[in-house]
Amino acid sequence: MIRFPAAQLLRIVAIAAILLWSLAPIGLGVITSLSTQTDVQAVPARWLPHHATLDAYRSLLGGSGDFRAGGTVSESGAFTHALWNSASIMMLSTLAILCVAISAGYAFARLRFPGRGALFWAIVATTVVPVFTVVIALFGFLADAHLIDRKLGLVLVFVSTTTPLAMWLVHNHVKQLPTEPEEAALLDGCTRWQAFWHVALPQMRSGIAALSAIIVLLVWGEFLIPLLLTSTNASKPVTVFIPEYIGKYTTNYPLLAAAGVLAMLPPTVVALVLNRHIRGMLSGSS
């Protein structure tokens, strides 16, 4: 009992440290995005801006750029286009990954066919191959297929790199679902496919929600692959686009920070909305 307050204190300190570690950069980013360049570059450093302003956001979203930064970044509406690139790549990839992973993971978990185990582990094993080891070969393939600097190219790469992991998660999820409702459906006159569609899939709802969140977060945050496989604003997602605000001689820090804050919003919203399901999946109650 004597140790209890000490343990409690330690816990609080640990949690505070973790929060500070993960939230401080975000807080700093938000503050910077509301500042002016003068505030940011003031000596001595100011914690809070003298004149809070939404100018940075306005110039990013309005696309009527009066900001100074190098090259293609300054094109009017370039940032919103990058956001759109990220969003469309994310949605397409997530949809495709879900379709393939759910049907494959379910099949591996429920159907008996020769070579099932070997095939399954062969696919899962590909998740341990780091992407950067194959990225040169990948570049070659995509170049041959004229898919460099195309969103479709990125989608295909994301689907092929993320699906094995997603399929594995689906497989494990399905394994812990009871088989009897599906069997009851088979007896009730369903084909295998109908039993999957009418009974298994609804049972997997929260698992699928959690999986979607994981995929969205993975795909949205991808940096290396789009950096190598895109070259113009036509296909650059925000992760690759934002660093370009860092100029060789000057950097518009408020603008950079505002872009970062905006880029954070979509995954945050997804995580918040699907939070309940993600927790359910992690605690195994789904």
Added chain:
Amino acid sequence: MDRPDTASTCGIVLEHVHKEFPGGIVAVRDLSLTVEPGELVVLVGPSGSGKTTVLRMVAGLETVTAGQVRIAGRVVTGLSPRHRNVAMVFQNYALYAHMTVRANIGFALRMAGTPKREIHMRVNQAANILGITELLDRKPGQLSGGQRQRVAMGRAIVREPAAFLMDEPLSNLDAKLRVEMRAEITHVHRRIGAPTLYVTHDQTEAMTMGNRVAILRQGRLEQIGTPLELYERPVNVFVAGFIGSPAMNLLPARLDSSGDDWYATVGGCRIPILPPARVALWPFAGHDILLGLRPEDLVSTEDARDSEHGIIQATVARTESLGSELLVYLSLNSDVTSPPLTARLDRRTAVQQGTYTRIGVNLQRLYFFDPTSGAAIR
């Protein structure tokens, strides 16, 4: 596949059905069994004896390794479950958690493309039979165990299936509800009349619900017959020990005959053997046998009449009063290793723990078994 058949082979027919799982586990061995139309056959046996496997093979959820399954005169051995027109009630009910009770019950009809109006009508009818009309708009998660059980039943009866399969449908209910549902299932079965295979662990369910009872052991059919047949004439030690509660006492005994005097010696007591039993027993004269005594065929000495009862002397190890009757656990001799003996006596019987007492044995109701093969001698 359709093969017109005589009425006698309607119902559920299993012929020499064999099931071996990958890994060499033989779950069912050469099983032949017929469930006549309108009949309810109860499948009992210890855990792992293959009861569930039999049901699943009839349903088509499991393939058969060898043999044939026919339902309503049609060979279904290679057919997928949906082509068999079989309904099954699972032990854990296996309801569709995301659908309302109405959708659960109507699901099979919907899959069969039945018009909406007819589905509505037939679901109402089934719900009516089972008394769950007020629950139709709820989801399974909002139901009690007994209510879920009824929904599972409703899902089965709404279809008018060619065969009914139930796998321990009452095992998740409390004792009182179980008694209630037992009567209800029997009632519904009479009304629907489809041939039914019913799996249970429960003695009482087997004896009260089955038109016939089939006993499985390690995938083999030991005996099938009416509950009374199994009780009166078990074919071997296993069936004898399985049917009846408390279980039959099986005592090693020695059979002797001197002239017209036949008797079995058990723990130093001589139990006379009446003439009708002697015909079958004569090869065993002078040899060891197993003597079977049902606890309910034992009486206290006050109730014993000399001509009808033999006497066993034993020590009272323990007594249990069930209110309506008294269970007395005895041991022959004072020796601890001696075989135990359970007697079900009148509740007013006065016996003292630790005392040496005399118990009457109904001579008309002795069972004899071959100690090496376990087969009944009769």
